[in-house]
Amino acid sequence: MGDLTQVSSALLYFAFILYLVATFVFAGTIRDKRTDKGNGKLGKVAITITIIGFLTQIGYFITRWIASQHAPVSNLFEFTTFFGMMLVFAFIIIYFIYRLNLLGLFTLPVALLIIAYASMFPREISPLIPSLKSHWLYIHVTTAATGEAILAVSFAAGLIYLIRQIDQTQRSKRTTWLEVVMYAVFSTLGFVIISSLFSAFHYSAEFQFPVEGEEITVEYQLPAITGPDDGELQTEGVMQPLFEAPGWMHGENAARKFNTLIWSVLTGAVLYLLARLILRKRIAAAIQPLLKRANPDLVDEISYRAVAIGFPVFTLGALIFAMIWAQQAWDRFWGWDPKEVWALITWFFYAAFLHLRLSRGWHGEKSAWLAVGGFAIIMFNLVAVNLIIAGLHSYA
Amino acid sequence: MKRITCESCGHVNPEGTVLCEACGKPIEKNQHIDGNKPGKLLNMRYEGSARRSQTYNKSVIDKIWNFFSSVKVGVTLIVITLIASAVGTIFPQEMYIPPNVDPAQHYADQYGILGKIYYQLGLHNLYSSWWYMILIALIGTSIIIASIDRYVPLHRALKMQKPKRHKAFLQKQRLFSETENISNQDVKHVKDRLKKQRYKIKEEDGHILAEKGRFSRWGPYVNHIGLIVFLIGALMRFIPFMYIDDYVWVREGETAVVPETDQQYYVENKEFIMETYDENDERYQEAIQKQGGAVPSNYQTDAVIYKASGEAVTGEDPELEKVKEGSIQVNKPLKFDGFALYQSSYQLDEFKSMTFKIHETDDEAEEALASFTVNLMDPEYEYELDNGFRVVIDQYFPEYFMDDGTPASQSKYPRNPAFVFFVYPPGEDTPEVSFAGIGRNVDASGENDYKVGLQNFEVRDVTGLTLKRDYTLPIIALGGLIFMIGVIQGMYWQHRRVWIHPSDSGVMLAAHTNKNWYGIKREIEKAIEGTELNMVEDQLEIKQ
Numbered sequence: 001m002g003d004l005t006q007v008s009s010a011l012l013y014f015a016f017i018l019y020l021v022a023t024f025v026f027a028g029t030i031r032d033k034r035t036d037k038g039n040g041k042l043g044k045v046a047i048t049i050t051i052i053g054f055l056t057q058i059g060y061f062i063t064r065w066i067a068s069q070h071a072p073v074s075n076l077f078e079f080t081t082f083f084g085m086m087l088v089f090a091f092i093i094i095y096f097i098y099r100l101n102l103l104g105l106f107t108l109p110v111a112l113l114i115i116a117y118a119s120m121f122p123r124e125i126s127p128l129i130p131s132l133k134s135h136w137l138y139i140h141v142t143t144a145a146t147g148e149a150i151l152a153v154s155f156a157a158g159l160i161y162l163i164r165q166i167d168q169t170q171r172s173k174r175t176t177w178l179e180v181v182m183y184a185v186f187s188t189l190g191f192v193i194i195s196s197l198f199s200a201f202h203y204s205a206e207f208q209f210p211v212e213g214e215e216i217t218v219e220y221q222l223p224a225i226t227g228p229d230d231g232e233l234q235t236e237g238v239m240q241p242l243f244e245a246p247g248w249m250h251g252e253n254a255a256r257k258f259n260t261l262i263w264s265v266l267t268g269a270v271l272y273l274l275a276r277l278i279l280r281k282r283i284a285a286a287i288q289p290l291l292k293r294a295n296p297d298l299v300d301e302i303s304y305r306a307v308a309i310g311f312p313v314f315t316l317g318a319l320i321f322a323m324i325w326a327q328q329a330w331d332r333f334w335g336w337d338p339k340e341v342w343a344l345i346t347w348f349f350y351a352a353f354l355h356l357r358l359s360r361g362w363h364g365e366k367s368a369w370l371a372v373g374g375f376a377i378i379m380f381n382l383v384a385v386n387l388i389i390a391g392l393h394s395y396a
Numbered sequence: 397m398k399r400i401t402c403e404s405c406g407h408v409n410p411e412g413t414v415l416c417e418a419c420g421k422p423i424e425k426n427q428h429i430d431g432n433k434p435g436k437l438l439n440m441r442y443e444g445s446a447r448r449s450q451t452y453n454k455s456v457i458d459k460i461w462n463f464f465s466s467v468k469v470g471v472t473l474i475v476i477t478l479i480a481s482a483v484g485t486i487f488p489q490e491m492y493i494p495p496n497v498d499p500a501q502h503y504a505d506q507y508g509i510l511g512k513i514y515y516q517l518g519l520h521n522l523y524s525s526w527w528y529m530i531l532i533a534l535i536g537t538s539i540i541i542a543s544i545d546r547y548v549p550l551h552r553a554l555k556m557q558k559p560k561r562h563k564a565f566l567q568k569q570r571l572f573s574e575t576e577n578i579s580n581q582d583v584k585h586v587k588d589r590l591k592k593q594r595y596k597i598k599e600e601d602g603h604i605l606a607e608k609g610r611f612s613r614w615g616p617y618v619n620h621i622g623l624i625v626f627l628i629g630a631l632m633r634f635i636p637f638m639y640i641d642d643y644v645w646v647r648e649g650e651t652a653v654v655p656e657t658d659q660q661y662y663v664e665n666k667e668f669i670m671e672t673y674d675e676n677d678e679r680y681q682e683a684i685q686k687q688g689g690a691v692p693s694n695y696q697t698d699a700v701i702y703k704a705s706g707e708a709v710t711g712e713d714p715e716l717e718k719v720k721e722g723s724i725q726v727n728k729p730l731k732f733d734g735f736a737l738y739q740s741s742y743q744l745d746e747f748k749s750m751t752f753k754i755h756e757t758d759d760e761a762e763e764a765l766a767s768f769t770v771n772l773m774d775p776e777y778e779y780e781l782d783n784g785f786r787v788v789i790d791q792y793f794p795e796y797f798m799d800d801g802t803p804a805s806q807s808k809y810p811r812n813p814a815f816v817f818f819v820y821p822p823g824e825d826t827p828e829v830s831f832a833g834i835g836r837n838v839d840a841s842g843e844n845d846y847k848v849g850l851q852n853f854e855v856r857d858v859t860g861l862t863l864k865r866d867y868t869l870p871i872i873a874l875g876g877l878i879f880m881i882g883v884i885q886g887m888y889w890q891h892r893r894v895w896i897h898p899s900d901s902g903v904m905l906a907a908h909t910n911k912n913w914y915g916i917k918r919e920i921e922k923a924i925e926g927t928e929l930n931m932v933e934d935q936l937e938i939k940q
Contacts (some may be wrong), residue, residue: 122683124683126691126692127683130692131727177440205865308911312884315880320876333869344481355471356471
């Protein structure tokens with residue numbers, strides 16, 4: 001059994017490498033003149049590698065399922081990894097509809113970042129508490145993740161559209177916002193890099209602090225920029241926190257998570273500034289020339305189509321299946337738990353998106369911005385709701 | 397009602413029509429309604445049909461109708477509700493704060509000035525606030541009115557459409573081409589190919605309409621019906637008969653009446669079981685250790701449901717008939733007669749009875765002179781003991797705690813029982829006062845000859861079950877189902893039409909789809925392959 005867990009981890013690792021390789025091959029298609037409509041050889045190689053990577057990750061999923069005896073979608077690591085996998089799956093489907101190589105160049109890095117982000121969380125196999133012991137765990141979580149993944153493809157397409165279309169000759173609100181999106185990507189990368197770095201050195205600092213009258217101990221894996229409210233550093237020879245986290249941040253891990261957020265934002269800023277210094281222009285402006293040959297109308301349609309395909313799946317998984325399960329586990333189908341509410345907000349948002357698409361003037365750029373906004377909400381629900389607002393969901 | 401007769405085909409259209417229902421010719425005076433401009437493509441969203449909201453704007457009813465028909469208004473309502481919902485997650489809602497605390501105090505203490513404002517604005521109960529309900533009701537109204545406003549004329553226009561279309565209609569489609577000198581052979585070829593792609597073909601004087609997926613146009617209306625059914629279901633929860641939500645605690649070995657059933661049903665708790673994962677299980681060892689405590693794996697009540705039989709006589713225990721026996725687990729409620737019992741809470745090791753002994757104060761061996769057992773759920777007033785002792789319970793604290801120096805009880809449940817006893821030694825009329833509980837026996841006066849000490853106790857578990865009867869569930873489920881059917885119908889199929897129009901010199905080809913232009917272009921490419929027909933040009937792209 002222990003062996004199977006290792007096999008599973010190895011498969012995930014290989015899948016990650018394959019996605020990385022596929023990304024570079026997709027990048028190669030930009031220069032390949034024959035690949036206009038996905039007929040080129042390089043494009044075929046790239047999608048083949050992507051599919052092999054996806055199958056490898058399916059292998060990870062199955063072996064981990066056998067090892068843990070429940071579908072591996074029960075904690076933050078497992079869920080987020082699965083989300084990354086479904087993003088690749090959604091990309092493969094959309095690729096075979098539209099044959100746009102460029103989409104791979106944008107979707108796969110997002111999937112890579114998501115999987116890397118996931119692996120920063122505890123990876124051990126955890127037992128299921130009674131409320132999670134239901135077939136609806138697999139059904140609800142997998143469908144919801146698949147829906148979100150398809151919607152995320154719309155973000156990738158939207159991003160291509162924005163980078164391609166926004167006038168970079170002068171600074172404007174739009175270029176600034178686009179850089180904010182780029183910076184968010186860098187911050188995620190920053191989180192992965194800084195977490196890996198300190199975990200390689202086995203950095204550890206323990207804090208003791210009171211939570212609801214009880215003294216508890218929490219281990220930091222990153223140097224504490226911010227320590228817990230009224231916390232006392234237990235480990236010697238490590239950095240003293242510069243300030244204490246605000247008192248309203250509740251939960252034993254709130255301050256630690258807040259500290260991680262600060263590190264990610266700072267590392268992201270360093271990476272971003274370095275990139276700006278090297279490129280000597282806005283990040284989006286540097287990418288823009290590579291996208292010249294993309295047909296903005298086609299990209300716009302892909303973005304819309306992904307929402308059209310993803311919205312029903314999302315509704316089914318994140319709302320309807322969720323309600324059926326909640327009815328069974330907690331005797332009410334809806335309880336206004338923060339994660340539930342944010343799923344509803346996501347749904348409202350895409351419903352608004354679909355209605356706006358009916359109106360004139362909401363195609364193209366505005367629609368692309370909405371696709372980016374929708375993805376931001378999905379990520380907020382995945383990251384921030386877990387970080388700031390604890391709820392009933394097991395990843396909280 | 398005024399009617400508009402089409403100058404070209406003679407079809408009589410309702411007032412407010414933008415494009416003739418039959419031939420599609422733009423009706424000149426109404427082009428502003430859909431924002432059609434000369435030299436620009438036609439707005440095909442609702443087929444240029446006569447929508448009430450775009451036609452009448454005089455009476456108050458018109459104005460209200462027009463307000464709710466607007467997509468902009470609908471989207472605005474959605475966005476407002478979205479923002480409101482998000483605000484409700486800033487701090488926990490009242491139902492998620494600990495019970496038995498004063499909310500006003502709690503929000504101010506925990507979240508400072510912002511928490512205080514949050515509470516005072518009523519945001520701690522946002523989702524059940526009147527204004528949130530109104531927002532949902534407004535969205536519901538908008539869904540109904542906007543749907544009727546569009547569905548009726550759209551349905552009419554699609555039913556009335558004829559294969560023979562006006563030239564202007566074709567020329568102003570997004571996908572259009574014109575080819576000169578085309579053989580009938582080629583046209584037939586294209587027609588057959590389209591048929592093979594499952595287009596339905598209609599012909600009229602050599603004009604061809606190939607159409608497929610029209611039913612997808614009804615998707616939005618179907619899913620809106622689903623939403624309305626869902627909302628009606630949710631609304632019906634306010635009818636007491638439809639929705640029952642109650643709670644019952646049952647001690648092991650006891651039978652309790654199921655609330656809200658008119659004393660008809662009883663539930664017996666045979667055993668409550670709580671299981672945890674084996675900490676030495678190799679599989680989960682690491683995770684359990686990290687968590688730093690036992691991880692529960694099962695909460696279960698082995699229960700029996702009884703039904704009272706015969707006439708209920710007040711003051712007498714009814715005759716019970718077994719209806720159902722089974723285990724209630726989290727995720728596995730026990731259902732009977734429309735009701736369901738859910739495992740939702742528990743109390744381990746609640747005290748059932750306590751046995752006390754009386755011994756001499758200075759006896760170090762604490763040898764029992766007499767003993768008595770108190771049933772904690774139903775203690776007696778007086779106990780006559782062997783050796784002539786008599787004990788009277790002066791005070792009973794089921795869940796004892798010291799409240800500013802005076803003993804008090806936190807609840808009526810025996811979680812930490814304590815007593816004040818009056819002990820009458822044999823032949824005495826004046827009692828000695830003793831205080832006894834778990835781990836304490838105090839001599840009130842300090843001069844007692846006898847002491848009361850705990851000899852033994854019995855415990856049992858208590859299970860907390862939620863009782864639900866929800867007749868709205870089928871309606872809500874139906875709403876969800878209809879919504880899913882509608883949304884899939886509208887999103888996964890597209891309404892595609894191709895028109896072939898013989899003109900003086902050749903053939904015009906035009907096409908329209910409500911979404912997925914890439915898909916229809918590919919189908920046309922396939923259909924005209926090997927013929928002389930020109931591929932349609934995307935006139936929108938050309939403009940850019």
